Amino acid sequence: MPIAPSEVKWIDERTLSPWDWLYLPALWEGLSTTVRHMFSKKVTIEFPEQRPSVPPHYKGVHRLNRDEQGRVRCVACYLCATACPAHCIDIVAAPSPWPDREKYPELFVIDELRCIYCGMCEEACPVDAIELTTLYDLTGFSREEMLFDKEKLLAVYDYTVNKGTDAIRTLRGTLGPASEILEQQSAPLPNT
Amino acid sequence: MALGLPENVFLANLDKLANWVRANSLWPMPFATACCGIELMAVGASRYDIARFGAEVMRFSPRQCDLMIVAGRIVMKMLPVLQRIWLQMPEPKWCISMGACASSGGVFDTYAVVQGIDRFIPVDLYIPGCPPRPEQLIQAVLDLQEKIRKTGTLAGREFQQRTQPNIPQLLPAPPSDRIVAPGDYTTATQRWPGDDRSSSSCSRRPLPQVN
Numbered sequence: 423m424p425i426a427p428s429e430v431k432w433i434d435e436r437t438l439s440p441w442d443w444l445y446l447p448a449l450w451e452g453l454s455t456t457v458r459h460m461f462s463k464k465v466t467i468e469f470p471e472q473r474p475s476v477p478p479h480y481k482g483v484h485r486l487n488r489d490e491q492g493r494v495r496c497v498a499c500y501l502c503a504t505a506c507p508a509h510c511i512d513i514v515a516a517p518s519p520w521p522d523r524e525k526y527p528e529l530f531v532i533d534e535l536r537c538i539y540c541g542m543c544e545e546a547c548p549v550d551a552i553e554l555t556t557l558y559d560l561t562g563f564s565r566e567e568m569l570f571d572k573e574k575l576l577a578v579y580d581y582t583v584n585k586g587t588d589a590i591r592t593l594r595g596t597l598g599p600a601s602e603i604l605e606q607q608s609a610p611l612p613n614t
Numbered sequence: 615m616a617l618g619l620p621e622n623v624f625l626a627n628l629d630k631l632a633n634w635v636r637a638n639s640l641w642p643m644p645f646a647t648a649c650c651g652i653e654l655m656a657v658g659a660s661r662y663d664i665a666r667f668g669a670e671v672m673r674f675s676p677r678q679c680d681l682m683i684v685a686g687r688i689v690m691k692m693l694p695v696l697q698r699i700w701l702q703m704p705e706p707k708w709c710i711s712m713g714a715c716a717s718s719g720g721v722f723d724t725y726a727v728v729q730g731i732d733r734f735i736p737v738d739l740y741i742p743g744c745p746p747r748p749e750q751l752i753q754a755v756l757d758l759q760e761k762i763r764k765t766g767t768l769a770g771r772e773f774q775q776r777t778q779p780n781i782p783q784l785l786p787a788p789p790s791d792r793i794v795a796p797g798d799y800t801t802a803t804q805r806w807p808g809d810d811r812s813s814s815s816c817s818r819r820p821l822p823q824v825n
Contacts, residue, residue, distance in 0.1 A: 466663045469752045508714070508721045535717040535730075538744035559753040562740045563761070565718070565732065 476556045478588065481539045483557040484532050485582060486575035487550060487590065494576060496551035498525040502543035510536040511543060530572040535565060555588045633766045636680070636706065637759040640669040643679035643703060645696060648686025650713040650745040662748040667755050676702040681758070682735075683751075687715035688728045700735045706767040710754050711737045714744045 441447065467474060476482070487495045498515035516528035543552050555578060562568040570578070582588040646654050657664045664670050673679045676699045688696055700709070711731055714720035717740045719729035731737060738761060739754050 465661050466666075467661060468666070469662065469749050470756065474749065509723065533718065534742045535740055536714055536720060537742065538714050538721055539742075540744075558747050559750050560742055561750060561754045561757050562742070563738070563757075565730070565740060568717075568740060568742060 476558060478556065480556040480558065481541045481544075481554040483534065483555050483560050483578055484537070484543070484570065484575055485553055485555050485578040485588075486530060486572060487553060487579055488576065493520065494526065494530075494551070494572065495549055496527050496530060496547075497523050497549055498527040498530075499548065501546040501548060502552050505542045505546035506537075507540060507542065508536050508538050510534075527572060530575065532570045532575065534560065534568045534570055535562070553588070555582045557582065557587075629766050633763050636767075637762040638668040639671075640667075640681040640708075640755065640758070640762075641671045641673050641679045642669055643676050643682045643699065644672050644674075644685065645682055645699065646685040647688065647692065648713075648715060650685035650716070653745045653748055653751065654683060654685045654712065657748045657751045662752060664752060664755065667752070667759065669755050676700075677704065679703050680707045682707065682709045683712055684709065684716045684731050684737075685712040685745075687720065687722055688731050689726050690728060691726075693728055693734060696731065697734060708738045708758055708762070709735060710739045710741065710751075710758065712741045712751060712754070713746055714742060717742065720744060 489495045496513075497518075498513055500513055500515075503509070503511040503513050510533040512529065512531045512533075513527050514529035515525040518524055518526040520526070539554065541554055544554055552575075557578070583590065644651065644654055656662055658670060658672060669681065676682075680703065682700060682703065684696070700707075709731075711717045715722060715727070716731050717737075719727050721744075723729070728734065739758050741750050741754050743750055
């Protein structure tokens with residue numbers, strides 16, 4: 423359907439006055455904006471010297487927590503690997519050398535390049551073993567060095583705890599809330 | 615710098631000057647296909663201001679660039695475009711793979727998405743994150759400048775220098791007494807203890823027979 427000529431609104435170009443022909447007002451307007459920004463407050467963050475403060479729940483590089491005896495807290499239950507939407511966690515479980523748990527991770531590798539830092543591994547972990555730290559400026563020269571194994575993740579734990587940037591968030595016993603559930607089930611109920 | 619010279623002749627001081635110049639005037643080619651491109655724009659804007667490191671001149675013509683920043687997922691249909699633009703860039707040139715999708719495919723483990731652009735073009739620096747913070751990209755530019763100062767144009771060459779992709783290889787079969795769950799270990803990215811294959815070997819484990 424063609425547009426009726428009565429509905430068409432024609433807009434003509436504005437004719438410049440002789441004062442506008444000098445281009446001095448436009449020049450003055452642009453230069454005043456430049457000068458105003460030269461003396462206004464700077465918005466630039468000078469990154470390598472001036473680092474932003476990220477909140478403590480920031481989702482950065484992973485770490486594997488240690489328990490009180492310095493062992494890895496993970497019990498190799500594969501819940502984080504199951505919850506991971508990017509399938510970036512590889513765990514190889516082995517029978518645990520310690521009496522308080524059944525399994526422990528012999529290998530625990532996170533592909534930091536495939537991870538999308540959603541934090542679902544942290545939410546899925548029943549023993550609070552895996553946490554995301556506030557380290558945010560990670561880069562790598564090769565893909566192989568971005569595969570963080572168990573020792574590297576434990577080293578991230580030591581680094582962040584010693585540096586004081588990420589406190590240990592949960593101290594709920596040796597193995598966390600899941601072990602407490604097991605103790606409640608094994609204990610006889612008071613009413614029976 | 616040392617074009618036409620024999621391989622055992624180095625112009626050390628002149629090369630150092632050229633490396634200093636090249637490191638501090640990287641002209642990026644923004645190959646932004648997804649949300650990482652938004653962070654790339656933020657790095658170019660005044661809050662993070664990559665102009666402090668001489669890399670603010672985003673050129674959309676590959677003939678004028680020497681740093682390709684691949685920001686976002688690359689699908690198989692996009693890959694010829696990426697390779698053509700990479701080949702159109704003059705040497706020496708470097709590449710930053712920004713974000714999980716460009717580096718390894720990320721969550722998009724499908725037939726259509728390239729599982730890491732380093733299988734097709736040489737990548738110098740990887741940035742994890744989904745998307746990475748702008749500080750991470752600035753840190754990557756700083757690391758790349760350090761690499762350019764150290765290696766010069768030797769690492770900025772074309773495929774004749776880097777013919778093998780530097781990617782994680784397939785795994786051998788795990789020992790049977792280990793518990794492996796969930797999923798398929800052939801797609802896993804770790805390396806077993808005692809596995810002493812070099813990273814350049816491209817030997818593939820034969821697929822298991824299915825009855």
